[in-house]
Amino acid sequence: MPELRGTVGGPVVTEWFGTQDLYKLDVYKQKGGYAALRKAMVDMKPVDITNEVKTSGLRGRGGAGFATGTKWGFINRDMPGPKYVVVNADESEPGTSKDRYIIENSPHMVLEGIMIAAYAVGANQAWVYIRGEYDEPYRMLTEAIAEARAAGYLGPKPMGIDFPLDIRLYRGHGAYICGEETALLESLEGKRAQPRSRPPFPAVKGAWGRPTLLNNVETLATVPWIVNHGGSEYAKRGTEKSPGTRLMSVSGNVKKPGVYEVELGQTFRHVIMELGGGPPDGRNVKVFWPGGSSAPVLPESMLDTHTDMEALAAARSMGGSGGVIVMDDSHCIIRAAHRLLKFYAHESCGKCTPCRVGGDWAVRTYERILANEGSQVELDILQRVSDALQNGRCLCGLGDSAGWVIDSTIRHFRSEYEDHALRHECNVGAVTALA
Amino acid sequence: MTVLSEHILEEIRDLPSKFPQPRSAVMPALDLAQEELGHLTPEAMTEVAHELQLDPGYVEGVATFYTLFHLAPTGKHRFYVCTNLSCMLRGADDVVARLKSEIGVHEPGEVSKDGLFSYEEVECLGACEYAPMCRVDHAYHYDLTPDSIARLVAERRNGGSAVAAPKKARAPRKRKADA
Incomplete structure (x- = not known):
């Protein structure tokens, strides 16, 4: 294992992180692991578990931030026939590494959360869709599942309860779009990963046409703590509407990049300048992406924005996946936006025209600007493409995300765009000269 | 003579039963094929399709969607x-x-x-x-x-023993020429 960079011994999810060999079942149990599963299956009714998660106010940590307990409640537990829990471990949002951090530290915590969720919604089988590049997390989950099977936590009668449980792994093959839940389901079914129209929602018709609960790794890893300590205890942390903590992957131009567990409502100044150690000496923060590359950028002047979802919405951005990318003043916003548009263009699944065509249009336009061939025409094209990608013109959020990169970087750095496109100058050079 | 060896084809035939619906086997099957050959040739994709009772065009459509499938030769x-x-x-x-x-x-x-x-x-x-x-x-x-x-x-x-050989190294590359 490489050196751990992030929170150990934190308030909720990372409480036991840093413990030697926590990935092993016996160590995890010594810390108190699988007590929550016992409590859930032996002492609680399934509906009580769901209610406890509702009380906690936990919201999905994958990106959309939907209320987890409410999502669990959508599954009709009494419906006959198979139901599934599908775990989104396809972490691919640029700047996001928290799910990898969780799995590598404590794979059993993820499994325990999955088992509790499966019991709560009445699913006997769970599938973890893990991105194909995650070799080490895949290996660790494979071993943890084998340990859990041998110990009887998975199998015909976990905790002595007549409720068979099984967890299987499915490896992705490199497609960002699979982070979108219906695209993930298509992929799991052996198809090109193109998002589905909703309704029907996965809770009604999900994996293989059956009712399916889809949750992110971090969301499920939070569940054992909630069951152990109670939903109201979790809700005491964070803000009223965004309770609890979340893991934020802080990366880019900071001295101490890492995955930090942050109580929601803290400021980005705290996350970036204190936890992340701030930018390199002699540099200033220029801009940051507060929730993965899809979250509209915020300039340095907005470092005091709070991390809860409401504060971010008021700042015209979002909490997204918790990936905080920091860029210092030695870098050019046009180049950064160009790199991200290349990403969105590459990852477009091709189903919706604005996204399939718009990404490439934007990339070519950025390339003209960067080659000093820009003019007002290029600025107008970027604005038009950005508008065409947003506001429900695409089936999923990928198009919006691409549009937000263009839109938010223009909004906060219009003069830099104009320097580049109209005057063929890069003002980063000027900043460098001043430094 | 197939481009994929018989034991790989056998493994592929066993895959569909591991999933609620057989179609889910297509990517694990392509993995096996790619592991053996280094990349996915049209012949290999056709054989995967045959074993899974899918249309070859469908299998190729899946393979071309995902970046971890390689349709051209790559380095070792x-x-x-x-x-x-x-x-x-x-x-x-x-x-x-x-x-x-x-x-x-x-x-x-x-x-x-x-x-x-x-x-x-x-x-x-x-x-x-x-x-x-x-x-x-x-x-x-x-x-x-x-x-x-x-x-x-x-x-x-330098082929140092400290470096683990990649999985696909066990597949003889000349197989393609044999076919």
Whole structure:
């Protein structure tokens, strides 16, 4: 294992992180692991578990931030026939590494959360869709599942309860779009990963046409703590509407990049300048992406924005996946936006025209600007493409995300765009000269 | 004579029963094929389709959608170097430039003359606190510098025992010529 960079011994999810060999079942149990599963299956009714998660106010940590307990409640537990829990471990949002951090530290915590969720919604089988590049997390989950099977936590009668449980792994093959839940389901079914129209929602018709609960790794890893300590205890942390903590992957131009567990409502100044150690000496923060590359950028002047979802919405951005990318003043916003548009263009699944065509249009336009061939025409094209990608013109959020990169970087750095496109100058050079 | 060996075809035939619906076997099956041949040839995809009772065009459609399936030959050691924002801000472009000169190729996907190396510039691999980083031979490598990526190349070129051979190395490449 490489050196751990992030929170150990934190308030909720990372409480036991840093413990030697926590990935092993016996160590995890010594810390108190699988007590929550016992409590859930032996002492609680399934509906009580769901209610406890509702009380906690936990919201999905994958990106959309939907209320987890409410999502669990959508599954009709009494419906006959198979139901599934599908775990989104396809972490691919640029700047996001928290799910990898969780799995590598404590794979059993993820499994325990999955088992509790499966019991709560009445699913006997769970599938973890893990991105194909995650070799080490895949290996660790494979071993943890084998340990859990041998110990009887998975199998015909976990905790002595007549409720068979099984967890299987499915490896992705490199497609960002699979982070979108219906695209993930298509992929799991052996198809090109193109998002589905909703309704029907996965809770009604999900994996293989059956009712399916889809949750992110971090969301499920939070569940054992909630069951152990109670939903109201979790809700005491964070803000009223965004309770609890979340893991934020802080990366880019900071001295101490890492995955930090942050109580929601803290400021980005705290996350970036204190936890992340701030930018390199002699540099200033220029801009940051507060929730993965899809979250509209915020300039340095907005470092005091709070991390809860409401504060971010008021700042015209979002909490997204918790990936905080920091860029210092030695870098050019046009180049950064160009790199991200290349990403969105590459990852477009091709189903919706604005996204399939718009990404490439934007990339070519950025390339003209960067080659000093820009003019007002290029600025107008970027604005038009950005508008065409947003506001429900695409089936999923990928198009919006691409549009937000263009839109938010223009909004906060219009003069830099104009320097580049109209005057063929890069003002980063000027900043460098001043430094 | 098939391009995929009989034991691989047998493994592929066993896959559908592991899923609630058989179609889910297509990607694990393509994995097996790619592991054996190094990349997915049209013949291999046709054989996968045959074993899974799917249309060859369908299987190819799946294979072309995902970046981890390779439809052209690659080097024995494939470098997947992240060049997305978090890595770019910490010098990924310099790492790629050095890698290209070390293995003597000009563009992603091009195979080095000795057949040992190729590289891809890939999107975020989810290890941003260790940027810049890459994946090679089923393992991540962190805090890359131009010099450290040169070392990764040298270790593989010298075939040091410290470097685990990639899985597909067990597949004889000449099989394609046999077919």
